[in-house]
Amino acid sequence: METSSSSQREKSRAPLKEVVSECVKRWFKDTLKEAKAGDINMQVLVGQMYYSGYGVPRDAHLGRVWITRASRTRSSAWKVCEKPPGYNASDSDSDELKGES
Template identity: 65%
Template sequence: MEGRGRRREPTIRLSDVVADCVSRWFQDALREAKNGDISMQILVGQMYCSGYGVPLNIQKGKAWISRAAQCRSSALKVGHKRPGYNASDSDSDDAKDESAS
């Protein structure tokens, strides 16, 4: 009879927890992007373009990527990549491609 008398905590689905975390990640990244962080501008663009943590909005995504590209031209190479794929990652891929030629 140990279970009697105790209130059962509401069940929270893991998918809801993850969705909340991703949404907060987007909000944090957006705040930093607005403050001029180029890496976060790229991330926000990728998130908009993929609909990750925010409703899909290709136009806003491209605008953020273009904004970042004004300071880091390699940003244009990663706009279509998954969120978190950095421009520096793209640069290293280019070096591999050139050495293979």
């Protein structure tokens, strides 16, 4: 038997897809703020997010802008520009080394 309060909670719960979508959008906004403040790793991440459309509409031009900005200090930024958000240069470098063996 369901009580009216638990029934109301079920009705007021947002679908998981919406919750995750909002979290991803918030992650993008937080990352963008840090990228604008000069954090190189966050600049790369923002570029990846724009390239993939993760938390923001896909925009290859803005992805290139952010990767270019990051590459001025971190030359490996271009290696990961079209990788999923969070894929970093050290991951990319180790993958390349595996292929050379």
